[in-house]
Amino acid sequence: MEPTRIHAGDSAAWSRDVPDRPATAGWGLRYVFSGPSRQVVEALQATPYQVEVSAAITSSWAPGLYRWVALAFRGDQRLTVASGTLDVMANLETADPTDARTHAQKMLALVEAALEKRIPKDQQSYEIDGQRLDRIPIEKLNALRLQYRRELQREKNTSWPTGRPVFYRLR
Known part of the structure; x- marks a missing residue:
């Protein structure tokens, strides 16, 4: 085979x-x-x-x-x-170092960093020299955070060594 x-x-x-x-x-x-x-x-x-x-x-x-x-x-x-x-x-003996996190892990870190930056700056959008910047609403960031937490949970459940799912409470 x-x-x-x-x-x-x-x-x-x-x-x-x-x-x-x-x-x-x-x-x-x-x-x-x-x-x-x-x-x-x-x-x-x-x-x-x-x-x-x-x-x-x-x-x-x-x-x-x-x-x-x-x-x-x-x-x-x-x-x-x-x-x-x-x-x-990849041959890990010879490969260049890399970020081994999954997509969900990377995205969750980015969403949480965005939330941390948003809390002190309560601006939804602003304009400088005619250039307008709209930020992702906090509600949408929270929804994304929950989505990626769930995805991470699914990854953990499917990679559990015993093959049995493990349940966690997400807050």
Whole structure:
């Protein structure tokens, strides 16, 4: 079974059985990955076919979502025998530091910062030199804060190690 997620720089191995196109009849199997970059991996001639991708090879793969196809080939014959997607995650040993917060975490921080700045300045809008600036109403910011708190709660519930949801009271 092909992996659905790997980290760049990790090795990966899997097998694929193609009974109609066996290696013993002169067939080969090739995987083509297309996404942020294009990668081609040849399977080892065995029954079932064996695929081994070394850490040195995946270390050059750009992070992102790849579509892949498994192609059986012999001479000028070719047949797509399987397809899917592979999510290549960044190699954290070599990747630049990044903000690992989710979208909801980032947005909640921004909304709360906006609310903190709005409280001392009770202006809804103002105009300077003909340029008008309207601020997001506090009610809308509060609604956004509640929306992103709920989204964060859903993230926590689905990532809980026991698989059981945990309920929190949001205020």
